[in-house]
Amino acid sequence: MQDTQKKQVLLVGNPNVGKSTVFNTLCNKKQKTGNYAGVTVASHSGNYVHKNEEVEVIDLPGSYSIYPSSEDEAIFSKFLIDEQENYAGVIYILEALSLKRGLLLFQQIQDLGVPMILVVNQIDQAERRGITIDIQKFSDALGIKIIQTNAKEQIGIEEIKEAVLNNDFFKTDKVSFEVPNEHTNFIRKLVSHKSFDSEYKAWISVSSGVDLSKIESMKDALNDSDVKSLVPKRLQVKETIRRYQNIDKVLANVITKKPQFKELLTEKLDKVLVHKFWGYVVFLLILLIIFQSVFFLAEYPMSWIDDFFAWLSAFTGEHLPEGPLNSLISNGIIPGLGGIMVFAPQIGILLYFLYLLEDSGYMARVIFLMDRFLRPFGLNGKSIVPLVSGTACAIPAVISTRNIENVKERLLTILVTPFMTCSARLPVYSIIIGLIISDGTFFGIQYKALVLLGMYLLGFMVALLSAAILKGFIKDKGKTYLVMDLPTYKKPLFAYDLKMMLGKVWEFITGAGKIIFIVSIIIWFLSYFGPKQSPNEVVATNVKLDHSYLAKMGKAIEPAIAPLGYDWKMGVGIITSFVAREVFVGTMSTLYSLDDDAPEGKVIDKMRHDVKPNGEKVFNFATGVSVLLFYAFAMQCVSTLAVVYRETKSWKWTGFQVVMMTGLAYFVSMIAYQILK
Structure with missing residues (x-):
């Protein structure tokens, strides 16, 4: 067998051009894809082997320009420039419907002298809109071979692998951008002092706001007039205008459009889905359908899982030798794990619907809708990406705030995102709602689904109110505006999204399972032993x-x-x-399994029939509402706290978040219980 050789390539492009889909298809990975900017907020790597050559593909965050305006774009620019010696070249993904926008970054990278392969993705989408691209003319104009792909259908993927194998990376000696005359002498002065190996690299450093006085060889070469004429943002604007003038000339001979082309489905749907009134109505209806499905579709698989763990607990109790080990396994570990695994179907259904919405292009419309709604609260439309992602898990949601350029808006989003109802809260909500809400319906919608929707909306509204209060205490560093392209609607990849969902559910089960396994052992140990009940005992064992x-x-x-x-x-x-948060359910399941006085049956039935010494139900309506509100507001996730600290680099804000959320949870729960009891 021949030894494989290893090569590293970068996957680069604007946000929302199918880059992550190409990455997943090349490497057979399960990175989340979505039709809105900001999904990839850190570099991801994957490997594939093609004809005995191993290739490492690094998927960098999407960016519109070499000049970073947000933290995720800063990751992109730093890696692209600083690691140039370590990678063979760049696979640049260009979307057929947005050639002009994508060519700006392409030309910037090309002028840096980086070898590239150009991939034009989703040409079928352009053809449906009556847009024809002459690929041969396009290739001749750019002086680079072009590969056509449809990543979702895996068309063109093998051509990319062959091009990488054959090192078909093109590096041009011709620079498409000419430095403006008024800055030419200064840029050449930088190059002559050997601080930079090309005029464009010198231009990028100046346009990025690099303090040239810190470069030893440049201290004596600078003068005040040079420095005063260098305003980074103005230089970036000059470059952008000149590049787009050049790009317009290139595309004029490459693209043809059919006149009076008929209105497509995307335009028809957007008349309703982004309408200033009906857009919000449709969004709420979609959420209601999802939450109805969470209860209705998950009912039978949840019952099967619950029955299986009840049988397994009884089976181990009967067949293992009597003693502590029997009690630990049958009454401790198995009920604890079963108590959380029973909610896997609900979590899976919720995540699957979210993936379908992202894959279809609808979530980009939600961002557009929410921008106007979020502004009064100190946030912008991009904040809805982490807020919506927070319904799955707060950890990647907090990381995705890197896509928000404004420092104040980013900090506000980080602080309030944990209020969003994540999948870890779903087991708690589900079991408490099941205890205190009846099985009735309202116009065919279960009361339980309506209450669950209410809990999600409550989390969202509290997040907004918190942001509105906090914005008065956090200094603003400028105003931002949301500028985005709405992608065309696409048919979701149902099988791929199912695979993604199963992977995430398995991550949830294994992640929560490890914690609950340890917690169950600790709880069993503390419940099996007690204070000595006779003088001859050190400790009492197998106590009530x-x-x-x-x-x-x-x-x-x-x-x-x-x-x-x-x-x-x-x-x-x-x-x-x-x-x-989800450990609550596993803990309660273990506790009620260890309680000899609790009736036999499912955990939820044991909790429903549990009473206090005065005969009052433990889980009555007032207590249930109190628990729901506590878990809606409390900051109960060590991993999220770690990520918040990493993103803010501040113990002050991390500590403030814990105190604010937990204090609010305690106060609101207490008020609710005292009123309702």
């Missing part, structure tokens, strides 16, 4: 739950949580869930 060390610890905190309507078991569940 109410006489265990766990009960003793739980009852110690009961005075602090009693105003919220919680007993000691719920207190233990809340404390363990500060590691991760």
Whole structure:
């Protein structure tokens, strides 16, 4: 067998041109794709082997220009320029419907002397709009071979692999941008002092605002008149105008459009979906359908999973030898894991619908709709990307704020995104809603679905109100505007999105399962042992739950949580869930399995029939509402806290977020319980 050789290439392009889809198809990876800017917020790498050559593909964040305006674009520019010696070349993805916009960055990279392969993606979309691209003329005008692809249909992918294998990366000696006459002497002075190896690299440094006085060889060469004439933003504008003038000349001979081409489905749908009134109505209806599906479609698989773990717990209890190990496995670990895995179908359904909406192009319309709505709260339309992503998980949502250029808007978005109802809250909401809400319907929609929708909307509204309050305390560094292209609607890749969803559900199960496995062992240990009950004992074993060390610890905190309507078991569940919210359900499942006084059956039935010493139900309506509100507002995720600190680089804001959210959760839950009890 021949040894494989390794080569590194970069995948580059504007946001929303199918770059991540090309990456996934090349490397058989499962990176999330979506039809809006800001999905890839850090470089991702993957590998493929083609004819004994191993290729590492690095998918850089999408960017419109070599000059970064946000943190994700800064990642792109830094990697592209600083790592030039380490990669063989760039695969540049150009979307057929936005050639002019994409050619700006293409020419900038080309003028840096970076070897490139040019890929034109989604030509079929252009043809449907009556746009014809003469690929041969286009190739001749740019002086580079062009590969045509449709990444979703895997057309042209093998051609890309062959081009990489044959090193068909083109490097031009001809620069498409000429430095303006008024700056020519100064740029040449930089090059002559050997600080830069080309005039364009010197121009980029000046236009990016690099402090040239810090370059040792340039200290004596600078004078005041040179420095005063260098305003970075003005230089960038000059370059952009000149490049677009050149691009217009190129495209004039390449593109032809059919006159009076008929209105396409995208235009027809957008008359409703981005309407200033009906757009919001449709969005709410879509959310309602999703949440109805979360309960309706997941009912049977959840029942099967619950029955399986109940059988497995009973089976191990009967067939394992009597003793601590039997109790640990049958009453501790299995119920704990089953308590969280039962909600996998609901999480999967929710994520699948979100992936379909992103894949279709609808989420870009949501950003457009929300921009006007979010402005009064100190946010902009781009903030809706992390806010919507937060309905799956707050961790990637916080990272995706790198796409927001304005520092104030980015910080506000980071601070309020954890209010959004993530998938980890769904098990808590689902079990509590099941306990306190009846099975009735309203115009065919279950009450439970309506309440779940209400919890999602509550999280969103609290996030906005928090942003509105916080914007008065965070200094603004300029006003921003949302400028974006609305992509055409596309048929979602149902099978691919299903694969993505299954992968995410498995990540949830394994991630939560590891935590719950450890927590279940700790809870079992503390509940199996208790204070000695006779002089000859060091500790008592196999005690009743109410006489265990766990009960003793739980009852110690009961005075602090009693105003919220919680007993000691719920207190233990809340404390363990500060590691991760979903642990609450696993903890309650383990606790009720260990309780000899609890009736046999499903966990939710045990919780429904549990009563306090005074005969009052533990999970009555007031307590249930209190729990829902606590989990809606509390900051209960160590991983999210770590990411918030990494993105803000501030213990002050991270600590403020924890105190603000947890304090609000306690106060609101207490008020709700005291009013409703």
